[in-house]
Amino acid sequence: MSMRRIALVAASISVALSAASFAADSPRLGKPISPADIAPWDITIMPDGTGLPSGSGTPAQGAPIFQAKCSACHGENGKGGIAAAVTAGPPRASLDGGKTIANFWPYATTIFDFVRRAMPYNAPHSLKDDEVYALTAYLLSLNKVIGENDVMNAQTLPKVKMPNRDNFIIRFPERI
Amino acid sequence: MSDKTVRTHLSEPEVVAGNGLLHRRALLGQGIVYAGAVGTGLAVSLTGAAAEPLREGPWSMRVGTAIPPYQTPSRFEAHVVRTQDNPDNEARNSRARTPHHLLKGIITPNGLHFTICHGGVPDIDPAQHRLVIHGMVKQPLEFTVEMLERYPMVSRIGFVECGGNSAPMFSNEPIQANVQALHGLASCSEWTGVLLSTLLDEVGVDPKAKWMIAEGADSPRLSRSVPVAKGLDDAMIALYQNGERIQPGQGYPMRLWLPGNVKYVRRIKLTEEPAMSYYESRTYSQILPNGKAYRFYFLQEVKSFITTPSPGLVLKEPGYYEISGIAYSGTGRIKKVLVSADGGQSWGEAALQDPVLPKAFTRFRMPWRWSGGPAVLQSRAWDESGTMQPTREQFVALRGQTTKPPSVLDFPSQHFNAITSWGVDAQGGVKHVYA
Numbered sequence: 117m118s119m120r121r122i123a124l125v126a127a128s129i130s131v132a133l134s135a136a137s138f139a140a141d142s143p144r145l146g147k148p149i150s151p152a153d154i155a156p157w158d159i160t161i162m163p164d165g166t167g168l169p170s171g172s173g174t175p176a177q178g179a180p181i182f183q184a185k186c187s188a189c190h191g192e193n194g195k196g197g198i199a200a201a202v203t204a205g206p207p208r209a210s211l212d213g214g215k216t217i218a219n220f221w222p223y224a225t226t227i228f229d230f231v232r233r234a235m236p237y238n239a240p241h242s243l244k245d246d247e248v249y250a251l252t253a254y255l256l257s258l259n260k261v262i263g264e265n266d267v268m269n270a271q272t273l274p275k276v277k278m279p280n281r282d283n284f285i286i287r288f289p290e291r292i
Numbered sequence: 293m294s295d296k297t298v299r300t301h302l303s304e305p306e307v308v309a310g311n312g313l314l315h316r317r318a319l320l321g322q323g324i325v326y327a328g329a330v331g332t333g334l335a336v337s338l339t340g341a342a343a344e345p346l347r348e349g350p351w352s353m354r355v356g357t358a359i360p361p362y363q364t365p366s367r368f369e370a371h372v373v374r375t376q377d378n379p380d381n382e383a384r385n386s387r388a389r390t391p392h393h394l395l396k397g398i399i400t401p402n403g404l405h406f407t408i409c410h411g412g413v414p415d416i417d418p419a420q421h422r423l424v425i426h427g428m429v430k431q432p433l434e435f436t437v438e439m440l441e442r443y444p445m446v447s448r449i450g451f452v453e454c455g456g457n458s459a460p461m462f463s464n465e466p467i468q469a470n471v472q473a474l475h476g477l478a479s480c481s482e483w484t485g486v487l488l489s490t491l492l493d494e495v496g497v498d499p500k501a502k503w504m505i506a507e508g509a510d511s512p513r514l515s516r517s518v519p520v521a522k523g524l525d526d527a528m529i530a531l532y533q534n535g536e537r538i539q540p541g542q543g544y545p546m547r548l549w550l551p552g553n554v555k556y557v558r559r560i561k562l563t564e565e566p567a568m569s570y571y572e573s574r575t576y577s578q579i580l581p582n583g584k585a586y587r588f589y590f591l592q593e594v595k596s597f598i599t600t601p602s603p604g605l606v607l608k609e610p611g612y613y614e615i616s617g618i619a620y621s622g623t624g625r626i627k628k629v630l631v632s633a634d635g636g637q638s639w640g641e642a643a644l645q646d647p648v649l650p651k652a653f654t655r656f657r658m659p660w661r662w663s664g665g666p667a668v669l670q671s672r673a674w675d676e677s678g679t680m681q682p683t684r685e686q687f688v689a690l691r692g693q694t695t696k697p698p699s700v701l702d703f704p705s706q707h708f709n710a711i712t713s714w715g716v717d718a719q720g721g722v723k724h725v726y727a
Binding site: 145 | 383433502513515586698702
C-alpha cells in the first residue's frame with residue numbers, strides 16, 4: 117500500500133472514530149458506588165424534607181448553642197456582626213439590604229441544610245443533627261415563624277410555611 | 293519626502309460621532325494625520341517635544357538572571373494585581389477582583405482571574421479528590437482526576453461572571469470607584485475538561501430528573517441547583533484553565549463550569565426538584581422594587597464597559613487616544629458595540645477584535661481625539677440574539693436602585709448589565725458618572 121493510500125485509509129478511520137465517539141463509546145471508567153457509600157456526602161435537604169435525618173430540637177435547646185457557637189459572628193440574639201443578621205430585619209427586604217429568615221428565606225429546610233453543611237464557619241459540619249434541629253428551631257422562633265415551644269424534626273420542619281415563600285419569580289422560566 | 297507628498301497620503305480622520313469619536317478605520321493606522329500635526333507635515337508627535345539622545349540602560353550592560361521554572365510578571369508590573377476584600381481571611385466570604393483597567397486582551401491571566409470563596413481557598417489533594425454522580429440515575433459512579441484525564445476533552449473560551457458583578461451600580465448615586473471595583477467579578481479563560489453530558493450518559497439519567505444539585509469539596513460544601521438541560525448543553529467538568537491545571541482559587545482540581553459554577557465539585561445529584569439551597573434561595577435571589585424577587589437567574593445578559601480610559605487613569609494631554617473595553621453575553625456572540633463620547637447623544641460603531649466567540653469576552657476599540665473639554669464615555673453592546681444592553685435609566689425602572697449609596701463592597705442586587713458612563717473632566721481626570 118502506498119503512503120498516500122495509507123494516509124487516506126487512516127483519515128477515513130479517524131472520521132469514523134470521531135463520529136462514533138459521540139455514541140456509546142465513552143470511556144466508562146467510573147467506579148460503581150452504592151448509596152450507602154455515598155451517604156456520608158449525601159447531605160442535601162429538599163424543601164419537602166427529603167434527606168432530613170432523625171433527631172429533633174427546640175428553641176430553648178438551640179439558644180445556648182447559638183450563644184456558644186454562632187453569636188461571635190452573627191451577634192447577640194442574631195442581630196448581626198461580621199456575619200449577616202439572622203433576625204431583627206425590616207418587615208421587607210429591599211435593595212438597601214435586610215434579607216432575613218423571616219422576611220426572605222422561602223423554605224425552612226434551607227436553614228437545616230445550610231447550618232449542617234457550612235456552619236459554624238470555622239468548624240463546618242461539626243454539629244450533631246439534634247444540635248442542627250435545635251439551632252433551626254431557635255432561628256425560626258427568633259424570627260417568630262414558629263412558637264417558642266415548637267419541636268423541629270423531620271416531620272415538622274418541612275411543614276413550616278415561610279412568610280415570603282410565594283414572593284419569588286423564576287427569571288427566564290423557558291430556560292429551565 | 294516632501295511635505296507635499298506627505299499631504300497626499302494623509303487625510304483628516306473621519307469624525308463619526310460627537311466629541312471627537314473617529315471612524316474605526318483610523319485604527320488601521322493608514323493615511324491618517326491628526327489636527328495639529330498637519331502643519332508640520334509629520335504625524336509623529338502631538339506634543340512637539342523632541343526625543344532625547346539614546347543611551348544604554350544598565351540591563352544592557354550586564355547578564356540577566358537565571359530563567360525561573362515558572363515565570364511571573366516583571367517587577368515593574370507589581371501593581372497589576374487583584375484587590376482583596378478579606379486579606380486576613382476573617383470568618384466571612386472573600387473576593388478578589390480582576391484589574392480590567394490594566395489588561396488589554398480577552399483572556400484573563402490565571403493569577404488575575406476573579407475569585408470568590410465562601411470558606412477560604414481549600415487545599416485539595418487531587419489524588420484524594422472524588423467526583424460522584426448519583427440520585428435519579430441508573431448507576432451511581434465515582435470518578436477520580438486520573439480517570440477523567442483519560443476522557444475525551446473539549447476546550448471553550450468563555451467568561452465567568454459573578455451574579456453580583458457590578459452591584460455597586462445599583463447605588464442611587466454613582467460610587468467613585470474604578471472599573472476593577474465596579475466590574476472586577478468577571479473574567480474570561482480557555483477552559484478544558486470533560487463534557488458533563490459524557491458523564492451523565494454513563495450514569496444513565498432518569499428522564500424524570502429535571503435538576504442536578506452540584507456540591508463542592510470546600511468547607512461550606514457550596515451547593516447549587518442547575519437544570520439538567522443546561523448540564524446536557526454546554527456544561528463541563530473543567531480541569532484546565534488557559535492550558536494549565538485550574539488554580540486553587542478557581543476550583544482546583546475540578547469545577548463544574550456553567551452558569552451556576554460550582555468549584556471543587558465533588559458531588560452531582562440528579563433530582564426532580566431544585567434543592568433550594570442557601571445560595572439559590574437567599575444569596576442569589578434578586579429583590580425587585582415591588583418586593584418580589586427573582587430566583588434561578590442563570591443568564592448573564594449582554595453587557596459591555598470601557599476599560600481605558602477609566603477612573604484612576606488620567607489623560608495627560610488632548611489628542612489621540614484609543615477607547616478600549618470588553619463586551620460579552622451569556623446568550624452568544626457579541627454582534628455590535630457602539631461608543632459615545634457625549635453621554636449617549638451620538639454614537640459611533642467600535643471595531644470588534646477577532647476572535648468574536650460565543651459567551652466570551654470580546655475586545656472592542658474606538659479611536660478618539662480628545663479635545664481637552666468635558667466628555668462622557670459610554671459603550672453599548674448588542675448580542676447575536678438581537679438583545680441590546682439597556683441604559684441605566686431603563687434598567688433601574690425594572691430592577692430598582694438603593695435609596696442611599698451602599699458600600700462599594702455591598703451587593704444591593706445582582707445581574708446589573710446596563711451602560712456604564714465615565715466622565716472626563718478638563719484636567720483629563722476620569723470619574724464614574726450617571727448619564
